[in-house]
Amino acid sequence: MAKLTIKEIAKMAGVSPTAVSFVINNREGVSEETRKRVKEVIERTNFQPSLNSRRLLLNKSFNISIVIRKTSSPFDDLFYLEIAKGLLEKSKEYGYNIVFTDIAMEDGKVVLPDIIKHEDTDGIVFFQDTEEIILNEVNKLNIPYVIADAHNMENGNNNGITTVNANYELSAYTAVCYLIENGHRDIAYISSSFVPNFYLATFEGYRKALEKAQVTIQPSWIQINAVNEESAYNCMKTILENKHKPTAVFCTTDTFAIGAMKCAKDMGFKIPEEISFIGIDDIFLSNYIEPKLSTIKIDKFRMGSLAMELIMDKIQGKKVNSVVVDSDHLVIRESVKCRNKGG
Structure with missing residues (x-):
């Protein structure tokens, strides 16, 4: 059986092709009686309009x-x-x-x-x-x-x-406040200056949380050259080369946290016993690394x-x-x- 067209559906329902198109796309412009009649014909015939038909009728590419x-x-x-x-x-x-x-x-x-x-x-x-x-x-x-x-x-x-x-400032503030609530005051920061506004927003959230807790920022713990897992690893290495080590690290993405955690492990530190980590994103890998990463969930879907x-x-x-x-x-x-x- 040949596939029905919108014109044929319109003829069977006693309406114009445009009216059928309005019904198919759930648009206003037709009466309820007409809408009901067209729907009955569509259901009875199992009609599925072709993409080309819809494009021609509505002048859209879809x-x-x-x-x-x-x-x-x-x-x-x-x-x-x-x-x-x-x-x-x-x-x-x-x-x-x-x-x-x-x-x-x-x-x-x-x-x-x-x-x-x-x-x-x-x-x-x-x-x-x-x-x-x-x-x-x-x-x-x-x-x-x-x-x-x-x-x-x-x-x-x-x-x-x-x-x-x-709101990445809020995300950062929430993450760092959680670290502080868990007794951490020596908190490092790993981010990327590649996207300046993202860096500025997350750093402001980090700064505000520390300021509220009356904690001084350690400049040597601020690392902003991360762009991926590997560079975050190097940022963490720079932090750990300091004589005074942080007890926690806030990473502005989960990917950065994963790279930083790998570095800490390679240098012999236990997570979270010696150094804690938190990120932003909640990518699916965060739930599968060891230990599982605490993070701020951004609903990307x-x-x-x-x-x-x-x-x-x-x-x-x-x-x-x-x-x-x-x-x-x-x-x-x-x-x-x-x-x-x-x-």
């Missing part, structure tokens, strides 16, 4: 582009992989395809991928901070976009830009899901506001020792 810089990949970073999974799962509810693509810079000029240049995408989700020059090129095409995990736009709606963010909801609202012309996900969810595992008397 593609959402996840755009990264050519020098990075979401598959290399467990944090962004989880955001991508949230986007992908939510996209199914809207009948949209997720397309991964990248943007390059050549001689100071933006090189847009074909899917954007030819406007074969209805919306774009950028991961992390995106340069203004890139956003300006996208604005020329009037393609709506959302930025997920934009550190330099944490207040949201910056110049009309819609973002889904975490939800960030992706929210980014998809926001981009769909923007495609439909709705007014949207930026969103900040919960950022103080403490996940207590095995990497922090209580040093309080009787604890």
Whole structure:
């Protein structure tokens, strides 16, 4: 049996193809009686509209582009992989395809991928901070976009830009307060200056927690050259070369914590008996390393899901506001020792 078309469904229901399209996409503009009649025909015939039919009727591509810089990949970073999974799962509810693509810079000029240049995408989700020059090129095409995990736009709606963010200052403050509550006062800090606003936010949370507890920051314990597990290992090595050793280390990502913990073990320190560790993210590896890592959970899957909801609202012309996900969810595992008397 040949596959039915929207036109044939419309003829069977005695309505226009546009009315059928409105019903399929759950849009306003048809009466309840018409909606009911069309749904009955769809159910009776087990009709599934083809993507091409929907594209022609609604003048949409039904593609959402996840755009990264050519020098990075979401598959290399467990944090962004989880955001991508949230986007992908939510996209199914809207009948949209997720397309991964990248943007390059050549001689100071933006090189847009074909899917954007030819406007074969209805919306774009950028991961992390995106340069203004890139956003300006996208604005020329009037393609709506959302930025997920934009550190330099944490207040949201910056110049009309819609973002889904975490409050990393709050995450850092929560993590360091937990260490202090467990009797730690000698607390080191490992982060990355590669993303300045992320570093500034997490350091401010770290500083505020120590200031509240009237603890002095030790400059030699501040390491900001971590970009991955290996460099975090080296940061930890620098900290442990000091005569005075910290009893705890706050790492601004779980990946940094994993690298730092490996270094401490290699140098003969017991975790958490001699040095405690806490991170931010709650990537899935945090629950499988030894000892299991205590951390601040950032719901990355939800960030992706929210980014998809926001981009769909923007495609439909709705007014949207930026969103900040919960950022103080403490996940207590095995990497922090209580040093309080009787604890």
